[in-house]
Amino acid sequence: MAEKILIVDDDLDTLRLVGLMLQRQGYQIIAASNGPQALVLAEKEQPHLILLDIMMPEMDGYEVARRIRANPITAAIPIIMFTAKSQVEDKVLGYEAGADDYITKPTQPRELFAKMRAVLARAKKAAPGTIVETPPSQERGYLIGVIGTKGGIGTTTLVFNLALALHQNSQKAVIAAECSPGMGTIGIELGYKVSDGLDRLLQRNEFEITALDVENSLIQFSSGVRLLLTSNDPLARLKTPTSAHFQQITQILLGMGKYIFLDCGTSLSSFLQPIYHQCNVIFLLIEPTLLSIAKFHSIRDALLEQDVHQNRIHAIVYNRVRSDIMLTRSQIQEKLGAEIFGMIAPAPELVYHAALNNRPIYLHQPESATASQLNEIARKILTLA
Secondary structure, eight states, rough: OEEEEEEOSOOOOHHHHHHHHHHHHOOEEESHHHHHHHHHHHHHHSSSEEEOOSSSSSHHHHHHHHHHSSSTTTSSOOHHHHHSSOOOHHHHHHHHHTOSEEEEOOOHHHHHHHHHHHHEEEEEEEETSSSOOOOGGGGOOEEEEEEEETTTTOHHHHHOOOHHHEEEEOOOOOOEEEESOOOHHHHHHHOOOOOHHHHHHHHSSSSGGHHHHHHHOEEOOSEEEEEOOOOOOOHHHHSOOOHHHHHEEEHTTTTTTTEEEEEESSSSOGGGHHHHOSSSEEEOOOOOOOSHHHHHHHHHHHHHTTOGGGGGGEOOOESOOOOOOOOOOOHHHHHSOOEEEEEOOOOOOHHHHHHHHOHHHOOOOOOOHHHHHHHHHHHHHHHHO
16 A cells, blocks of 8 residues: 655645655655644544645644644654755754654755655654554544525524434434534524533634544434534634634544534635535535525535535525425526435424424424435435445
């Protein structure tokens, strides 16, 4: 198997050039454009070697190296500083931070390849087997993002009930996570007194969040469905989380369940931007109206600009109100220019009585048309996974 190299540099041209050179040498390449992303990838991917730039915004290479060495999971991974900083004191700082070698830019490819081979050989000889392989029990889950085209469309309701339906149809572990701090609704709907697991995780340093922390933040709703909830505290909305927080939490969740639902809220969020790329599928929730379809196109186009593949983006129609002026299925598909993945018909009485009993719609009337429509969507997801 090819040795895996993590390249860390905020210069995208450098990432592409060095990555291409190393691929031609037979290495498997993964790349990070900033320090926080590098830390997440180092723990998740367990590369055989890290090529690390020093001068990066947000977190420099020295701090990245120190944190890699401080983490027992990544401490043994060899690091080569690959940077334009050429002063002796720069090199000393690099070695003190934990670098195994130091190369200044620009360099000849032959020198880079030779130093990489030497460092990799020393690592194998000094500590064979220290690169941690992901055990079978930590197989990556299937990540499902759900984005509403407007507020109040029922995004969270769909996420929760679809998670229940997917568990029922797959008999696999499912996790549903709210991702909009201070805007939680599942806890309120279920009558929970405490539903602030996500809030507590976001109070921690993003790189200190462990699997045990996430495990303790989950609420066991049923035997196969767990919830990561946020409160409805307005003060929690004032604290803007970092993308590194959600990257860390998401990577941990992917090792805890077969299917992970992320309630991504309304439209796109800057702190969730790296997560969109990781989603196996993204559902955009729309209403059967021209305005909602226009917003679908806007959000989809923004995702495409961020290199999310169009085959991963699908529309689900959630029609919450009975009305003769709503578009029909064929009209919606004509306006979308694509097939609808699923459609939930209006059921206001069911929604009302389920809320009165603090029960999810799917379980309140398992034989209802709404439950059948959720089951149909769940079975279609299983064909994708």
